[in-house]
Amino acid sequence: MRILVDANIPFAQECFGELGTIKRLPGREIDTASVGKVDILILRSVTRVDEALLDGSKVRFVGTCTIGTDHIDLAVLEARGIGFANAPGCNAQTVVDYVLSCLLLAAEHDGKQPDQRRVGIVGAGNVGRRLYRRLSALGIDCLVCDPPRAVQPRAETEGSEGFVDLDTLIAECDTLCLHTPLVEEGPYPTRHLLDERCIEALMPGTLLISAGRGDCLDGAALKQRLIARNDLIAMLDVWENEPAIDDELARRVTVATPHIAGYSLDGKLRGTYQVYQALMQYLGLPCRLTLDTLSPPPALVSLTLDAGLDKWQALRLCTRACYDVRQDHLGLSRYQATRGMAVGFDAYRAEYPLRREFSTLEVKLKPGAGQHAAMLEAAGFRVRETA
């Protein structure tokens, strides 16, 4: 079997090597010619899979090791009888780590600690739900907007307050986290969900974090507001026109990262593994690998806290030991300066530094720091109280 795998997918040889010959290509270089004689395509979100790509090919299975599927024309796959799998939830916890890092950084800009914010979560799926749980456990007030789910409320998951509409969320929250997929059709489309009207309505000082899909936010309208008033803290991970994103918008926001909110080794490995499981099932073969055996131990195993830190200092220290969004912001601007935005965006992603999820770090607490146990656990770390 011939298997074509995006070069940005770790553990591909381990997972798919037993099935045949693997060829690797950068996702944006995968085209009709390279797909020609391939049986299986294993991709990430940068390869558009449509009639044009598959024309004349003998592909029988397409797997995308990502949560998002907006790059795949599922109707074409169905019409051609091609098997398909994505990786729901694979990097959702990593995106929540990203948002926590953003919230802690925002406090250094406006002096508001996370629990002084009211966070509006738009899109309460695998990411938004986990974000809601972690923020609520940290004592942060949240409102949730998810009209598709609001018609079938699951109050036990989202809390007794249930869902609010987008206008209410914008009017009542000083922090917005966008986690919607790109949906083009149907009753709840999300292209420019945050349009000019919504962006104008954001209250001055709003922290805006966008980590779903770039097209869900009107970048030109955001740029206009930042030029006119510069009264928002905008942190964008996803953009219209990736990788050739709006250079000026990237310079005007407080944090600009190149679609890496979910880029932990754990999130990527889970994505690969979920597609491996689906492919083996599709082929009627047993899964001989387990996620645990594939997963390497973290480089930073533990850290120890003693007395002397307040709650947010302790959380900031542990968070930054695992993940610091400032590094990705600086990384993108450095690449942007040296190689230009369109090249730099992908170059940084291809050489992305090793990152692990919060859950891989054990925080040991000396008796003087024991009061931080519940808060650090709520944030996603493993906690052990020591003598």
Ligand SMILES: NC(=O)c1ccc[n+]([C@@H]2O[C@H](COP(=O)([O-])OP(=O)(O)OC[C@H]3O[C@@H](n4cnc5c(N)ncnc54)[C@H](O)[C@@H]3O)[C@@H](O)[C@H]2O)c1
């Ligand atoms: N930046 C990154 O690195 C990164 C990482 C993972 C996922 N993502 C993106 O984030 C998206 C969300 O991920 P997920 O795992 O939570 O997906 P999901 O499919 O589990 O959840 C999406 C949620 O959005 C809701 N939704 C749909 N239309 C909506 C609308 N008009 N208004 C409000 N809510 C709406 C859905 O009802 C659903 O609950 C993915 O589709 C993917 O595109 C980005």
Ligand SMILES: O=C(O)[C@H](O)[C@H](O)COP(=O)(O)O
């Ligand atoms: O949908 C997803 O899972 C994420 O957006 C994913 O992290 C994107 O990664 P990429 O496909 O750009 O490598």
